[in-house]
Amino acid sequence: VVKYGKWLVAAGAVGMNVLAARDHNRAEDVFGALEARCSDDPRLCDLGDGGAYLDPGTEALYQQSVGYDRRARRWLIGGETALLGAAAMFVWELTRKTHRPDNIPFEPEVRSLRNATGVGLRLSF
Numbered sequence: 663v664v665k666y667g668k669w670l671v672a673a674g675a676v677g678m679n680v681l682a683a684r685d686h687n688r689a690e691d692v693f694g695a696l697e698a699r700c701s702d703d704p705r706l707c708d709l710g711d712g713g714a715y716l717d718p719g720t721e722a723l724y725q726q727s728v729g730y731d732r733r734a735r736r737w738l739i740g741g742e743t744a745l746l747g748a749a750a751m752f753v754w755e756l757t758r759k760t761h762r763p764d765n766i767p768f769e770p771e772v773r774s775l776r777n778a779t780g781v782g783l784r785l786s787f
Contacts, residue, residue, distance in 0.1 A: 664758075668751035671744050678741030682734045689730035696723040 699720060700707035706717045715721040773780040 664751050664755050668748050668755065671751060672748040675741045675744035675748055678737050678744060682737035682741055685730045685734035685737060689727045689734060692723055692727040692730060696720065696727060699723065 706715075706720050708716045710716050715724060771781070
């Protein structure tokens with residue numbers, strides 16, 4: 663599970679961060695349209711007592727921008743959580759005990775000697 667699951671979780675993290683970037687860009691585009699609307703006719707951006715825009719079209723653009731930002735935040739939190747999970751799985755795989763495979767035909771042997779390094783070869787039949 664850990665051997666392949668870490669790659670699946672890492673791919674999920676990348677995917678969620680890509681979706682977060684997409685929704686963030688959409689929020690920026692909608693907010694840019696809102697700013698352009700306010701520049702063209704400042705009366706469209708008058709605020710009511712509750713803090714909402716009085717013009718329904720302007721309020722709709724603002725709510726759409728906020729909605730995309732919320733979605734981007736959720737994707738980003740999910741992506742970062744998945745990234746932490748993948749990192750934990752990588753560390754877990756590196757630290758768990760594994761047995762030596764039986765199919766190694768030869769194993770080099772290196773020893774540190776006093777004035778030299780010894781190199782040898784061991785063959786299994």
